[in-house]
Amino acid sequence: MANVIKLRKGLDIHLQGRAEEQKIQLKPGGHYALVPDDFEGVTPKVVVREGDKVKAGDALFVNKQYPEVKFASPVSGTVREVVRGERRKVLSIRVDADAQQEYADFGKRNPGSLSGEQVINALLEAGLFGYICQLPYAVSASPSVKPKAIFVSALRDKPLAADFEFEVKGQEEDFQAGLTALSKIAKTYLGVGPGSGLTGVKDVEVNIFDGPCPAGNVGVQVNNIAPVNKGEVVWTVGDPTVVLFIGRLFNTGKVNLTRTVALCGSEVKSPAYADMLVGEELEPLLAGRYDAGRSVRIINGNVLTGRPTTKDGYLGAHSSEITVIPEGSDADELLGWIMPRLKQFSVNRSYFSWLLGKKQYALDARVKGGERRIIMSGEYDRVLPMDIYGEYLIKAIITGDIDRQEALGIYEVSPEDFALAEFVDSSKLELQRIVREGLNILRKENA
Numbered sequence: 001m002a003n004v005i006k007l008r009k010g011l012d013i014h015l016q017g018r019a020e021e022q023k024i025q026l027k028p029g030g031h032y033a034l035v036p037d038d039f040e041g042v043t044p045k046v047v048v049r050e051g052d053k054v055k056a057g058d059a060l061f062v063n064k065q066y067p068e069v070k071f072a073s074p075v076s077g078t079v080r081e082v083v084r085g086e087r088r089k090v091l092s093i094r095v096d097a098d099a100q101q102e103y104a105d106f107g108k109r110n111p112g113s114l115s116g117e118q119v120i121n122a123l124l125e126a127g128l129f130g131y132i133c134q135l136p137y138a139v140s141a142s143p144s145v146k147p148k149a150i151f152v153s154a155l156r157d158k159p160l161a162a163d164f165e166f167e168v169k170g171q172e173e174d175f176q177a178g179l180t181a182l183s184k185i186a187k188t189y190l191g192v193g194p195g196s197g198l199t200g201v202k203d204v205e206v207n208i209f210d211g212p213c214p215a216g217n218v219g220v221q222v223n224n225i226a227p228v229n230k231g232e233v234v235w236t237v238g239d240p241t242v243v244l245f246i247g248r249l250f251n252t253g254k255v256n257l258t259r260t261v262a263l264c265g266s267e268v269k270s271p272a273y274a275d276m277l278v279g280e281e282l283e284p285l286l287a288g289r290y291d292a293g294r295s296v297r298i299i300n301g302n303v304l305t306g307r308p309t310t311k312d313g314y315l316g317a318h319s320s321e322i323t324v325i326p327e328g329s330d331a332d333e334l335l336g337w338i339m340p341r342l343k344q345f346s347v348n349r350s351y352f353s354w355l356l357g358k359k360q361y362a363l364d365a366r367v368k369g370g371e372r373r374i375i376m377s378g379e380y381d382r383v384l385p386m387d388i389y390g391e392y393l394i395k396a397i398i399t400g401d402i403d404r405q406e407a408l409g410i411y412e413v414s415p416e417d418f419a420l421a422e423f424v425d426s427s428k429l430e431l432q433r434i435v436r437e438g439l440n441i442l443r444k445e446n447a
Helices: 116-126 172-183 218-225 241-252 352-356 390-399 402-407 415-424 431-446
Strands: 003-006 031-034 044-046 059-063 070-072 077-084 090-097 133-135 150-153 188-192 205-210 234-237 258-264 272-277 296-300 307-309 321-326
Touching (some): 031 077, 059 090, 116 172, 150 218, 172 241, 188 218, 205 218, 218 234, 218 415, 241 258, 390 431
Parallel strands (some): 003 205, 150 234, 188 205, 258 321
Antiparallel strands (some): 031 090, 044 059, 059 070, 077 090, 296 307, 296 321
């Protein structure tokens, strides 16, 4: 029987433009790109050249620190370009897909009959291991360190988040195979929401998280089940589609990086879902589905944690949403903040819109204010359901006090855990960036 963990802290933001449970049939343009920056903590070493032929599942690049960690091509085709930026940083590896797809064959296997070492080796060989992350540091996992546990979150509760249970329909066998494979490595915990249809899975401990966003954050779930102490490592899968990738590998012997993506946001004409491959170009998905004459922000991922992109961009490795919202650069508000607003969302009831109940809002991308000194008001704590002092931790990171950061629980957090705190922050600080920089410094110090 599943455990129920009730969380009271957090904030549900109701936005317009949630995807309807229907799928758009896309005609792929044939252009794909794998972006190393999608895999936090990985220093890429490209192992292909322009003009090389690759199969789906062949490695495009490896982690320079751990060369056994490969990253697989989503399609078979020809390597068109290795795009580099300043100081020859690898920005992406672009592949033009073949009309007829070929797959590298890794062999079907029953994960229930494998050892943990065999599962890890299979994931390394197929280029899927890098999709698993770890705490501390919230980076791509290291195969050299055995985790004390593995945490999978199948609860997506951020604003406009894609419904994983809609995606997993018809793929239950792959999901179970993926969970069984992970359970061979270490004890595995699965976090779901109330009323989930996934509580009957085997080989894992199921926990139901009942509370507002960010209950679905895998870091929040780790903190409420088995907090990470200094010297300990846990592996995390905050993107449950990765479990499907793993299950497909063992059930078919092939790498299939197809995921169901929600095209959502208040600027989208008919929000819906579409099946896409990791790295697939976004133009076929976005063409004609929003008013190109308006100033909009296209986000590769969720509104709280995603990255800005364009219609010429490519689907991120962990992106389950492509979100289109107003940019706000053309907003012209009569009398500014003095007017009693009914169409704006406010956490502290500054506007009369709170009287309208669970109204859906069409929020834009404006910050609405400038950066100012941090205010110790407790506003982070109200949306952070973790046993840490968020404001004190942020101050310790800003001042570079490593001992205090460790005492305040930096090993337990990831940048996405502070996404809601960043949204409500009256100081307008880029909290996710601050946390990432703090984790990177700590990782370098402890290397």
